[in-house]
Amino acid sequence: MTDAAQSEFRSGFVCFVGRPNTGKSTLTNALVGTKVAITSNRPQTTRHTIRGIVHRPDFQIVLVDTPGLHRPRTLLGKRLNDLVRDTYSEVDVIGLCIPADENIGPGDRWIYEQIRDVAPRTTLVVIVTKIDKVSKERVAEQLVAVHELVGDTAAEIVPVSATRGDQVDILIDVLAGQLPPGPAFYPDGELTDEPEEVLMAELIREAALEGVRDELPHSLAVVIEEIEERSGRPADDPLIDVHAVLYVERDSQKGIVIGKGGARLKEVGTVARTQIEKLLGTKVYLDLRVKIAKNWQRDPKQLGRLGF
Structure with missing residues (x-):
């Protein structure tokens, strides 16, 4: 290999797609080496x-970690799908995620057809996720x-376990090999271009979704209302005040989020605060309130106000 070829830097955009809950966010975090995407065992967590x-x-x-493609039932669902499709045509590689622990079904076929229809010329790499959950024989069958x-x-098919780290480095090399020569888009050390405010809202949402019933995930939105440094604190011990509102669609959902005597909301606050402190590298006081925004997923005006 010539020195010129060796020194040729490659860069580009890779988008993970697949049914909701196929491990896309966990895979993103594993490849980056830190938490930049929220994960949950609830479908449609990423927004x-x-x-x-x-x-x-x-x-x-x-x-690029997009929401899972799905057949939309609400205006929010349609907007999420449009966001995914726009992304398909702008990236260098599409990574189609199919879990090892579930049979390939109509949803996977539908997504594969969408990819070929919307972005037939974009390089496709198929990633068989969650191989730690099944036997080697089952992985081979999948x-x-x-x-x-x-x-x-597909240019390649790569089996991985993001939680265990199996084959993650191989996947990184495969993806890099499919990228065009080009300059770095971001300075070394920068791990995400999301504003801290968006990441904070996502971390609160992740904490609120942990362990709740099916009716809540789609109905929960988080808005950061205010972030300010507490005045009068010593320079070597700052404190950031973060005020956030969790919006739900119905009174019954408000009860689920708050919990008996406010216990659940307090727990959400503790978990989210720890993650936000890691993100900001400083102590945080997190104030959470829960409000009802009736049927916000179907109302264009409310969708806009909540950041969609």
């Missing part, structure tokens, strides 16, 4: 296009099934 950045001496991968689905349209 914003969060970019994570993988830095190496000879390449830079910018990961790889055969994936090949039957995508044929020769």
